[in-house]
Amino acid sequence: MTLTASTRRRSGGSGLLMAAPALLLFGLFGLVPLVGVVALSLARWDGLGSIGWAGLANWGDTLTDGATWQALGLTVKVMAVSWLVQTPIALALGVFQAPRGRVRALFAVLFFLPLLLSAVAIGLTWQALLDPSFGIGATPGLHWLAQPLLGSPDLALYTVIFVIAWQFVPFHALLYQAGIRQIPTALYEAAALDGAGPVARFLHITLPQLKYTMVTSSTLMLVGSLTYFDLIFVLSGGTGGPGTATRVLPLAMYITGFQAHDMGRASAVATLLVVFGLGLSMLMTRLSGFTRMDSQQEGM
């Protein structure tokens, strides 16, 4: 008893020392700003002068502004459509890539390319590529692409979602590929003995076995879609345009804060983003048992 107690204190001492640098750094730039953003949402600050008290004025403005709700709606739309587009493609590519072979390996290399490019590089390339006058639409036979894909309020958001998929599908395909490779072949052999056809095997073995991969991939997609800032920023020239057709929540926050210089209101928008992000993560964790690590931790 005394032994254990003293042990714990001692190891707690060096444990604290070891944990401290990471905690300090993360605390300073991760947790303090988390509180700070809520505090700033109650303040008036134009980024130039001093910071003053604003009470709930920013919140009143933000919550009664239709633009906020439009941005929130766009964010949810990007999230949902991205998931619907990326999941089947990533799953199909993962299924294709999983067996080993030279051709498949070559494709795997090709699919990897977008992962090497920064969001900015991707944005600049696609913006120039989709230029209706001098981009890909000028190719004979591809004139049907000479449309204002990024300029029409009806098309821009879907174009953005497509480019997002271009960037992220390879990543999720890799996840699925790894997931499929981990399924024990014995399962398939047993099913084949039972006379199960390939569709039955896909439905009753592959999919259930991929459940955990699917949850992981979906969580990353959904939570990650809150952060599609870089790409949309570049594709829309920093405006979230045309009009406000691609102005998702992070972009609305950026424009309010760093272009219109209303840091208080931008912080209110940012707080919404925090609440939304944390809520979504918590929901996904609940649904998926992603806390597995956590509960194991507590069980020890």
Place this chain on the structure above:
Amino acid sequence: MRRIPVDGNPGKLAGPRIRRVLASGVVLTAAITLAACGTSGPSGSAGNSSSKSLTMWALNDQTILKDSVDAYNKDHPDAKITLRLFANDDYKQKLRVAFGANQAPDIFFSWGGGALNDYVKAGKVDALTESGAGTGRFTPSVMQSATFDGKVYGVPANGLAPVVLYYNKKVLADAGVEPPKTYDDLLAAVKKLKAKDVVPISLAANSKWPTLMYLEYLLDREGGAQVFTDIAAGDAEKWKDPAVTEANQRLQELAKAGAFGDNASSVSYDQGASTALLYTGKAGMELMGTWEYANIAKAAPDFLKDGDLGYTAFPSIPGGAGDANSIVGNPSNFLSLNSATKNKSAALSYFKDYVLDDSQVDSYLAAGSVPPVKGLESKLAAVESFTDKDWLTFVYDLVQNAPGFQLSWDQALPSDQADPLLTNTDKSFLGQLAPADFGTNMSKAGS
């Protein structure tokens, strides 16, 4: 409690502790090195107190301005000006952030108007005088944009930049179109050009500010200069003036008539496609600032040499309250003095003796740009290239004969209204707003 008790000998910790200290030392050194990298550069007055040098920010198309800095640096090898050039779209924001962080340059470039006044009101800019900076040599109507409460806060450092209507002579001739003199001419020209399968007017609507030029001119022609002058003075209710609605109606009328083609909303100015459409003959006309002349000269010199580029003033609106001779655009750009600078006298001597001096004026004229300096007639007469001479005389006369020179709205208004202005302009162009809603939205944003 499956853990085995740990041996309590503190001596055993000595080795790792030393390594730990070493490790943290390495990190610390790295941190200090990086931080030093951060302040050793020419990052502004805050980091530069010891040296006599100056920092200056401008836009990256300001190559002639760069020559004046080079000339200054040649004469002052011990106290040079470090010039940093920025892209148009990011610049204003960077400057604002830099002032907020007290790391702004000693000398900065601006468009005058509301954005400059923001800094003046925050006490960040020093007033300039005739004796200190030689402010008397410049065109008075231009200096209005940098004058607040009777004090001057900048010296002009760029050519006059009214917005004019460029056209491709060949394309217009092919379609049997004369350069439009009135708004109705313009509409008729649009129809004829469209029938010829070219984009009637090239517009980089993706950048939003080129679209704003239409509203500026249309309001000026329709309702006269006073409407926006009142708005810029802080009367947001004036946004609800019927002329504002009419200007939006006409913009939407042009868009619906197909004046800007199907793809304008995808074209961003910084990618140069709107310019390229004009000189490659895929578009008939383009409304743009005078800087476009130099852009075309650089990108398509043969197009200029062959005399295919035409230019004219914005069409009039018969029956409108405005004067067909008045112009909008950027009277000039200005260089202003950061009030926190440690080297005021050096900066002032640069303003007085190097900015728009005789050789600078010649360079601007040679580049097809008219500087806002008094008494240029003799210099204009001496220009050798016919193409350039016609152009320079056109711009000079345009400005001389203009009863008013309206600073572009996004520059004239305080910066917190710039985004609502551009967004509402874009929405009006896209037909997402009823013409009357533009004024309603803007009066809300401005109050």
Place this chain on the structure above:
Amino acid sequence: MSTAVTRARRALTGATTLLWAAIVVVPVYWLVVTSLRTRADFTADSPLAPPGHPTLDNYRTVLDGDFTTYLLNSVLVTVATVALTVLFALMAAFAIVRGAGSRLSRVSFRLYLLGLAIPLQAVIIPVYLLIIRMRLYDSLLAIVLPSAAFALPITVMILVSFLRDVPRSLFEAMIVDGAGDWRMLLSLAAPLARPALMTVAVYDGLQVWNGFLFPLILTQSGDKAVLPLALTLYRGQFGIDVPATMAAVVLSTLPMFALFVLARRQLVAGLTAGFSK
């Protein structure tokens, strides 16, 4: 019967694969050929045709500028961030695993779990304010510190799940030898965790290398710009010069491409770090 279905499924995944391969390859191909075109050819040539007058001038234009400065900044920022993150995270993960059950371990684990869910964009304003107040604005350190802080949660999580699999008996043996926590960290946990450390280093490195928001908001000078930020500067700088901008994009990607060629396995592992476990 079943072979027909198999064929149908193969056809479906095969078709998706081919289509997606085209979608991936065409833009990359266009990017490269455009960077080799002259400006005149860019407005005249068919976009997907090989360049009429192939030229390396665009690359010369980019390299004559400040490209090497941007490259060096990116390398400095990435190396410093990765070093800081991996070092701190290893210590933290070790403390969490060794101190299992203690309050410190539980609380810090939960904090990092929370950290996983904080969208970086959402806290950029307070981070900006902090950096200004710390007088770090417009320095490379202003990118390094927040980037490291936001890389910590995932890095710690991955290392925790790895260290937890280290057989307890190994630690116990060292304890019997009289080793303290620090020695166990350095001579047991660190070497054992090497593959995991490589993985997280690659993962963090790629994130920082391609990061845009922190550089955008926390730096401003051209001599502090990292590559992704510099690319947006190029767009304005080269104005109408699309081929030069594309050459800059290609050049900015070359280091990652080299890494890909040299260490594909680690890169793949790094990207799917821990997620596919």
